[in-house]
Amino acid sequence: MELMPAFQIGWLNGWVLLVVLYSIFGILVLSSPKDVIQRLYDRSGWSRKQAVLVRIGKLVTFAWLVLAILTPLRIGSPVFILGLIILAVGIVGLVIALLNYRSTPPDEPVIKGFYRISRNPQALTLLVSFYGISIAVGSWLALFILTVSLVFHHLTVLAEEGACLRQYGDSYRAYMKHVPRYFLFF
Numbered sequence: 625m626e627l628m629p630a631f632q633i634g635w636l637n638g639w640v641l642l643v644v645l646y647s648i649f650g651i652l653v654l655s656s657p658k659d660v661i662q663r664l665y666d667r668s669g670w671s672r673k674q675a676v677l678v679r680i681g682k683l684v685t686f687a688w689l690v691l692a693i694l695t696p697l698r699i700g701s702p703v704f705i706l707g708l709i710i711l712a713v714g715i716v717g718l719v720i721a722l723l724n725y726r727s728t729p730p731d732e733p734v735i736k737g738f739y740r741i742s743r744n745p746q747a748l749t750l751l752v753s754f755y756g757i758s759i760a761v762g763s764w765l766a767l768f769i770l771t772v773s774l775v776f777h778h779l780t781v782l783a784e785e786g787a788c789l790r791q792y793g794d795s796y797r798a799y800m801k802h803v804p805r806y807f808l809f810f
Contacts, residue, residue, distance in 0.1 A: 640697065710755055
């Protein structure tokens with residue numbers, strides 16, 4: 625691991641892992657019914673402040689994406705192997721969470737599968753995947769930028785939970801009392 629990676633355009637950079645991750649995510653989303661996609665990206669209940677903070681978070685995540693795309697993978701190193709393992713765990717979790725989400729009727733909160741142990745398994749498993757990529761490229765800077773984006777991502781999660789409370793009312797409030805936000809904690 626190094627603080628500042630050597631940026632270069634290449635065939636074996638972090639973009640390869642991003643293509644794998646986003647291809648799997650894209651196939652799952654695009655093969656979903658339209659109402660599922662609409663529900664997944666609905667931001668209608670958000671305040672202006674929430675929308676602005678989420679946009680700032682997206683800019684931070686974009687900086688991370690650029691760094692990951694331009695950083696060579698450390699193929700064969702222990703850091704690369706560890707990063708791949710973490711990425712694989714994140715992808716498997718993301719697939720399961722998306723399948724749980726897809727199979728829930730739009731007028732009901734998602735409370736089955738991974739949603740029984742976390743209110744936000746999609747967000748959490750996507751971040752695990754991003755951390756795996758950061759480790760695979762061997763960059764402390766990537767880990768730092770991703771950690772900064774976590775703060776903004778948490779604000780996105782809070783906005784989504786507020787929208788769910790308004791949409792589903794007491795059933796979602798009861799769900800919140802029994803299921804932690806991020807798996808075993810919070």
